Amino acid sequence: MIHKKQGISELEYVFATHPHADHIGGLDRVAKEIKINNLYVSNGEADTKSYRDFINEAANKGLYPSVPLLGSKFDLAGSTFEVLSVANTNDPNNNSIVLLYTNGNDKILLMGDAEKEIEQKLNIRDVDLLKVGHHGSHSSSSKPFIDKINPEYAVILVGEDNKYGHPHKETMDILKEKSIEIHRSDECGDIIFTSTGNGLEVDCKKGSYSTGANSKYNKTENTVKIESNTSSIQSGNINSYNNNSNESENIENNKSDVVYWTKSGKKYHSDPNCSGMKSPISGTIKESQRTPCSKCY
Numbered sequence: 001m002i003h004k005k006q007g008i009s010e011l012e013y014v015f016a017t018h019p020h021a022d023h024i025g026g027l028d029r030v031a032k033e034i035k036i037n038n039l040y041v042s043n044g045e046a047d048t049k050s051y052r053d054f055i056n057e058a059a060n061k062g063l064y065p066s067v068p069l070l071g072s073k074f075d076l077a078g079s080t081f082e083v084l085s086v087a088n089t090n091d092p093n094n095n096s097i098v099l100l101y102t103n104g105n106d107k108i109l110l111m112g113d114a115e116k117e118i119e120q121k122l123n124i125r126d127v128d129l130l131k132v133g134h135h136g137s138h139s140s141s142s143k144p145f146i147d148k149i150n151p152e153y154a155v156i157l158v159g160e161d162n163k164y165g166h167p168h169k170e171t172m173d174i175l176k177e178k179s180i181e182i183h184r185s186d187e188c189g190d191i192i193f194t195s196t197g198n199g200l201e202v203d204c205k206k207g208s209y210s211t212g213a214n215s216k217y218n219k220t221e222n223t224v225k226i227e228s229n230t231s232s233i234q235s236g237n238i239n240s241y242n243n244n245s246n247e248s249e250n251i252e253n254n255k256s257d258v259v260y261w262t263k264s265g266k267k268y269h270s271d272p273n274c275s276g277m278k279s280p281i282s283g284t285i286k287e288s289q290r291t292p293c294s295k296c297y
Helices: 029-034 051-058 142-150 169-177 238-242 247-252
Strands: 010-017 033-041 071-077 079-085 097-101 106-110 130-131 153-156 181-184 190-195 201-203 222-227 230-236 259-261 281-284
Touching: 010 029, 029 033, 051 071, 071 142, 071 259, 106 190, 169 238
Parallel strands: 010 033, 106 130, 130 153, 153 181, 190 222
Antiparallel strands: 071 079, 079 097, 097 106, 190 201, 222 230, 259 281
């Protein structure tokens, strides 16, 4: 497992960016196996098995997560995390905790699944590394935003041959136009950036500007680890922590495809914006107990 391969036994801060299963689906196991000192969650509500498992395991460990304050800063051995967004909207993606990590002269922007509406509100310029929002979807990474933050590197956490077609052409064209160096988990697997305080180093080969194939969704073990001499942060698709313990459940749930539905709706959707859904719930197909939407599938 990732934490054992990287020698991680303790985490000073864990930020659960938002409650979608592809972002918190393995946090229950992380809380069970790794010491967590501070745990933070986004605004909004969630009523899925993945989120309940996470909250229950955190409580078992004496952890009671809170929503961080906008603008708050968290120190980590001379580096800092600053909270740039903790929105409270009807869209869980836009409720993502957005963080700026600063180590000396190095700046790293972690967007979660935040989309263009949030990008427009961020007062940030000139970062070295962007963790691209929403897996390279066209709903994020607008040209004005990319022009403003002007990153040297962009990391895209995305499953190989995923059914959503991530990353989308619109996003890749913008990144290519600015000659931003791409690193992709579907092409490289685990990605480790080291922050020296005066420049970033990466162990992953340069990625391509190609778009997703829009085929059957296939989760992979996707992790970005960003290190400095005295501290480290990790972000990514943490479902990899849950691969072994939930193997039979994943097979039964069609490899845990993430779908969306509403409490009153009778259909599940592959797109959280389909049919004008308000406050969609996310989870697996089995958890939804609904039939597929004819527009999405």
